[in-house]
Amino acid sequence: MDNSDEQLWELFKGSGVDRDSAPHFRGRLERRLLINRCDDCGIWHHPPKPVCPACLSERISATEVSGRGSIFLTVFLHQGPPAEGVDYSAPYPVVTVELDEQPGLRYSGTVVGSPNEEVRIGCRVVLDWIDRAGAPLPVFRLAGGEAAA
Amino acid sequence: MSTARNPMRDRVAIAAAATTGFHPRNTERSQASYVAEACKAVMDQCGLTPRDVDGLCGSMPGAPVVQAMLGIPEVTWFANPMIPLGNHVAAAASAVHSGLCDVVLLYHGAYRMAWNTASALKDPFRRGLGYSDRTPPPESVAGAVGYTAWASRYIHEFGTPREHLGYVAINDRTNAMSNPAAAMRERMTMEDYLAARMIRWPLCLYDMDVAVDGADAFIVTSTERARDLKLPPVLIDAVILGMIDKNEEDQSPSLRRHGQHVTVSALRAKSDFWIDDVDVYFPYDGFSIITLNWFENAGWCEPGEAGAFIEDHWVANEDGSGRILIKGRVPVNPHGGSLSEGGTQGSGHLREAVHQLQGRAGPRQVEGAERALLTMGGFFFNAEGITLRRG
Numbered sequence: 001m002d003n004s005d006e007q008l009w010e011l012f013k014g015s016g017v018d019r020d021s022a023p024h025f026r027g028r029l030e031r032r033l034l035i036n037r038c039d040d041c042g043i044w045h046h047p048p049k050p051v052c053p054a055c056l057s058e059r060i061s062a063t064e065v066s067g068r069g070s071i072f073l074t075v076f077l078h079q080g081p082p083a084e085g086v087d088y089s090a091p092y093p094v095v096t097v098e099l100d101e102q103p104g105l106r107y108s109g110t111v112v113g114s115p116n117e118e119v120r121i122g123c124r125v126v127l128d129w130i131d132r133a134g135a136p137l138p139v140f141r142l143a144g145g146e147a148a149a
Numbered sequence: 150m151s152t153a154r155n156p157m158r159d160r161v162a163i164a165a166a167a168t169t170g171f172h173p174r175n176t177e178r179s180q181a182s183y184v185a186e187a188c189k190a191v192m193d194q195c196g197l198t199p200r201d202v203d204g205l206c207g208s209m210p211g212a213p214v215v216q217a218m219l220g221i222p223e224v225t226w227f228a229n230p231m232i233p234l235g236n237h238v239a240a241a242a243s244a245v246h247s248g249l250c251d252v253v254l255l256y257h258g259a260y261r262m263a264w265n266t267a268s269a270l271k272d273p274f275r276r277g278l279g280y281s282d283r284t285p286p287p288e289s290v291a292g293a294v295g296y297t298a299w300a301s302r303y304i305h306e307f308g309t310p311r312e313h314l315g316y317v318a319i320n321d322r323t324n325a326m327s328n329p330a331a332a333m334r335e336r337m338t339m340e341d342y343l344a345a346r347m348i349r350w351p352l353c354l355y356d357m358d359v360a361v362d363g364a365d366a367f368i369v370t371s372t373e374r375a376r377d378l379k380l381p382p383v384l385i386d387a388v389i390l391g392m393i394d395k396n397e398e399d400q401s402p403s404l405r406r407h408g409q410h411v412t413v414s415a416l417r418a419k420s421d422f423w424i425d426d427v428d429v430y431f432p433y434d435g436f437s438i439i440t441l442n443w444f445e446n447a448g449w450c451e452p453g454e455a456g457a458f459i460e461d462h463w464v465a466n467e468d469g470s471g472r473i474l475i476k477g478r479v480p481v482n483p484h485g486g487s488l489s490e491g492g493t494q495g496s497g498h499l500r501e502a503v504h505q506l507q508g509r510a511g512p513r514q515v516e517g518a519e520r521a522l523l524t525m526g527g528f529f530f531n532a533e534g535i536t537l538r539r540g
Binding site for chain 1: 283285286287288289290294298299301305346347348349350395397400402
């Protein structure tokens with residue numbers, strides 16, 4: 001796939017792709033969930049910033065995460081922006097997942113493969129990928145079990 | 150980090166406030182025309198003309214557009230702060246106190262935007278105002294969705310029934326029935342609330358502010374100057390804009406750590422008074438969940454107890470409407486708030502606070518109101534607090 005800046009901008013229309021977040025979106029094209037991590041202090045942050053908010057180092061690497069975590073926030077959308085494969089009549093679940101890599105490090109996405117009534121705060125999830133309008137989209141699947149807290 | 154330093158206390162005043170009233174439909178008027186109407190009205194109230202104004206503060210339209218429209222010959226300061234209106238009050242009061250200008254015309258046009266409502270998008274003249282087809286994908290909790298996401302967290306942590314959010318909506322609606330400027334004035338009962346269309350679970354149509362056309366305007370000047378104008382001045386006791394580092398909607402640490410907590414601790418340190426001394430309270434209500442959190446974070450009750458607190462201070466009417474009267478005395482958003490007067494991004498709250506403290510609130514007047522607390526904005530990057538007193 002063409003990884004030019006122009007291509008990235010078109011594929012992730014509206015997602016806020018810019019100079020600082022481009023490595024994250026390039027990772028998505030390879031079905032790898034890349035989150036910024038500081039080379040100096042090891043702290044992760046999201047969304048992508050040009051410096052580490054913990055130590056102000058400019059040595060940042062977009063680093064693959066496991067994609068495992070626990071649901072921290074949930075929303076079920078009865079309406080929203082039109083998007084390929086999204087059915088708001090269901091309604092459409094959107095969750096914020098606290099990733100296992102670091103407390104408070106979170107990533108938002110939908111949940112596939114489970115009825116909405118099973119999608120609850122505290123549920124353990126794993127990462128999966130689907131395609132939308134020619135680009136891979138990270139999604140979560142319930143992994144069974146609940147987080148400790 | 151909060152200090153009690155507050156050299157601006159009582160030195161700056163809001164001399165007047167005016168409104169056009171608000172409409173929950175696409176009117177055949179521009180945003181600028183509403184701003185012009187409100188600005189003319191507020192200058193008239195004070196006996197001022199455009200020549201007397203040397204500062205301009207508002208979000209949309211921009212200050213240069215408003216200056217040209219109103220023929221204000223010269224300004225020495227202007228700003229276009231982010232909403233909600235606490236930002237504008239902080240900017241205008243600072244500009245007056247520091248001497249950058251003497252008389253600020255502070256305006257806010259609320260307008261039904263094409264990016265915000267599908268029906269506004271049908272009006273071609275609205276499409277030029279900040280509308281883009283590059284909308285974020287559905288899997289984002291940025292913007293309005295963020296409040297819904299944290300509402301789910303709140304319900305998860307405290308087991309809150311929907312009725313607790315419903316009280317916020319019904320209080321606003323009952324109050325709006327006494328406000329001719331309000332967009333939504335039909336009685337609302339708990340049955341009506343619970344039957345409303347779900348928009349983003351757990352929030353329904355009545356948990357979200359009403360998109361409206363209309364405007365408010367204010368005169369902000371030195372207390373000394375305000376005393377020479379026609380109306381009783383309302384003094385700015387303290388104003389704070391509170392924010393923390395993790396202020397993206399999905400990275401915000403918890404319900405116990407966000408902008409509201411910074412706002413409250415700083416405002417309490419700077420203000421001369423707090424909740425036990427106020428005669429009228431204005432918690433922001435762009436989303437009902439914000440209001441429950443403000444009750445708790447301002448200290449009226451403990452975390453998770455806002456719904457029960459409201460129940461304890463609820464005045465129920467026979468027709469199924471009802472309103473909050475704290476300790477049988479302090480009304481909450483008596484103008485009808487964002488949910489029923491209209492989504493004014495706080496200009497309605499500020500205007501009503503000014504009118505209450507001037508004794509000009511008509512049928513909603515709190516007898517002898519001397520002090521008001523406004524806790525504006527949400528959790529993430531727009532929590533704000535203002536304490537006002539009668540001059």
